Amino acid sequence: METRRTFHWLTGERWGDFERLFGPKGAYGGCWCMFWRQTQAEYNRFRGEANRQAMRAIVEAGERPGILAYLDGQPAGWMALAPRSVYGRLARARVLAALDDTPVWSITCFYIAKNYRRQGLMTALLRAAVDLVQQIPGSPRVLEGYPVEPRAGQTPDIYAYTGLASAFRKAGFVEAARRSPTRPIMRYSIPD
Numbered sequence: 001m002e003t004r005r006t007f008h009w010l011t012g013e014r015w016g017d018f019e020r021l022f023g024p025k026g027a028y029g030g031c032w033c034m035f036w037r038q039t040q041a042e043y044n045r046f047r048g049e050a051n052r053q054a055m056r057a058i059v060e061a062g063e064r065p066g067i068l069a070y071l072d073g074q075p076a077g078w079m080a081l082a083p084r085s086v087y088g089r090l091a092r093a094r095v096l097a098a099l100d101d102t103p104v105w106s107i108t109c110f111y112i113a114k115n116y117r118r119q120g121l122m123t124a125l126l127r128a129a130v131d132l133v134q135q136i137p138g139s140p141r142v143l144e145g146y147p148v149e150p151r152a153g154q155t156p157d158i159y160a161y162t163g164l165a166s167a168f169r170k171a172g173f174v175e176a177a178r179r180s181p182t183r184p185i186m187r188y189s190i191p192d
Contacts, residue, residue, distance in 0.1 A: 007128035021075040076116040080109040107145035126171035
């Protein structure tokens with residue numbers, strides 16, 4: 001029997017699914033996908049419940065902070081996707097500094113539930129992002145990600161939270177820059 005995959009923006013109606021996916025620990029150590037939005041001091045101070053509340057406030061304000069993946073109706077994966085301007089940490093990261101003044105959607109984080117890993121869901125989320133972004137009139141036409149490209153062997157799941165370069169390539173992204181041996185900047189340009 002084939003698994004049915006669907007993808008949706010995280011909205012208030014889907015908050016319960018997001019909480020269920022992230023579990024009581026907020027995915028990775030109380031992050032609740034706030035790491036790229038905060039300074040290191042803020043992140044250290046707000047880990048856990050405060051981060052959960054901060055992400056909920058973002059969703060309740062009507063922002064779309066990312067995409068949920070569902071397999072047969074169950075929340076299975078997440079990808080953070082928002083305009084680069086909301087991710088202050090990117091602006092402060094020398095290796096990930098803006099390439100140019102092109103407005104981009106930044107893909108900063110993935111979380112795939114343990115039971116659904118290594119099934120191509122990261123690539124599927126990337127492809128879904130292209131489709132969902134195209135439906136927003138006037139939105140930036142470039143998606144940009146900051147995956148890891150391991151030097152050798154398999155990367156432990158915790159270190160692949162920004163994605164794997166191989167998944168980005170499978171989804172049609174191309175390398176736009178590389179300021180670090182293991183951290184390419186990948187882009188996908190949506191045709192007009």
